[in-house]
Amino acid sequence: MSGGRERFSPSAYSARIRLSMPEEHEPGALMARNAETAAVERGASDAAETAPAKDFKRLAEEMRAYLAAPRGMTEEERKEYGEKLNRAVLGYLREREEILALISDRLIRLRIHQLPGGHRQYQTLAEALFAEVIGLGVLELLLREKEGLEEIQVVGTRIFEVRRGTVSRSSYSFESEKEVERIQQNLVLYNNDRINPRKRWAEVMLRDGSRVTMTGFGFTAVPTLTMRFYTARSFSLESLAASEYGTISGPLLQMLRGVLKARLNVVIIGPTNSGKTHLMKALIAELPEEERIVTLEGRLEMRLGRDFPQRNIIEYEMEEDDPMHRSAQAFKLALRQSPERIVHAEIRDEDANIYVRACTRGHSGSMTTVHASALEDVPEAVTDMCMLDNRGMNPERLVKRIAEYVTQVGIEMRIAANKRRIVRLGELRWEEGEVRVRDWAVFNETDGKWIYPEPPPPAVAAYMAAGREKEG
Secondary structure: OEOOEOOOOHHHHHHHHHHHOOOOOOOOHHHHHHHHHHHHHOOOOOOOOOHHHHHHHHHHHHHHHHHHOOOOOOHHHHHHHHHHHHHHHOOOHHHHHHHHHHHHHHHHHHOOOOOOOOOOOOOOHHHHHHHHHOOOOOHHHHHOOOOOEEEEEEEOOEEEEEEOOEEEEEEEEOOOHHHHHHHHHHHHHOOOOOOOOOOOEEEEEOOOOOEEEEEOEOOEOOOEEEEEOOOOOOOOHHHHHOOOOOOOOHHHHHHHHHHHHOOOOEEEEOOOOOOHHHHHHHHHHOOOOOOOEEEEEOOOOOOHHHHOOOOOEEEEEOOOOOHHHOHHHHHHHHHOOOOOEEEEOOOOHHHHHHHHHHHOOOOOOOEEEOOOOOHHHHHHHHHHHHHHHOOOOOHHHHHHHHHHHOOOEEEEEEEEOOEEEEEEEEEEEEEOOEEEEEEEEEEEOOOOEEEOOOOOOHHHHHHHHHHHHHHO
């Protein structure tokens, strides 16, 4: 510095010229303009900023656009690159190293080695840019402690952690909501999506099952992020009976195996994150590998083909907004593909009637989940959904039919004594004009043990006895 003036820097001047006048043939030039537009939309530009800060932001937007530009000769290669970007943002080490190398290479090609003002907390300009366009800010600290981490929930500046099913307020927090919005913009840009005043939400789904759901200010009171990580690597009823999980007991294990052998239709209820999907996969792991299974989901989240690659499984992803791929069409095709069991992620209004018909026409041993507060309410909840298509059915007869043939065995799951548990297992019956549950097992939260009010029916008990003899 001399006479109060900043010394001329050729590299800094080069950076300013390149950033203010991007070449049309440069990869990501169009994306750079889009990224700058997005920055204006979210109020990123600030007239009061210093020139060095503006230069860095402009370079960050150009780099974000460069990374977001599609790469690969085929659609599959482009998808793999997009997933690599998402995994880098979500803290996966190998992908982060690869993206940092891309940023460094880009700076070399642009002949940009420094910017006025610098970013002294980082060793290189590439690292400073990586932190801006990829990094998760304070969430980086959480991701270093990934053992047992199942979800990160961000509400405004507050952060909550879900570890082994238990939610707790994190000791970390964001300094401002703008930091959350920056992370949101990185994630949506790398998925050719947007969060803006016209569309104030977005979702990102990785192939390994990890998922990010985000909402913007105006749709929710504050911006939110929910990162749900795919953590399970193996599924078995025996592992759920181990002390590490404590989801079921030894007798419960035998009851569930008996239910599968007897080919009874199963319904599972419970709040989000109570372990319903994990239990369903553990039940499927008990089935013979050659059994033909068809799954139907609104979004492919169970990923049975990934977890059971050798099994005879067909997975449908239904789209109610697309007339050609709605649940009715999926069910129609699925029933023509000789399924031995149908696994339906969740009964919804549109497909309740079809699932009921499938369970009563030879597809015994099927499984599904339903939103209900108690097992006794399940048949009526399914009936209400069936009645929405105005077919003029008798509701009482329909409730009776569902209780007897569709929801034969009910399982309720919940976080109890700090673990995901089956808190109730029983047989649904129609007796004296109402639905009743014959409880086989109930979890007692007072002493942390299961009690067994009534024995399973003879068909299940016979298979339980056969299984015990085989193990003996």
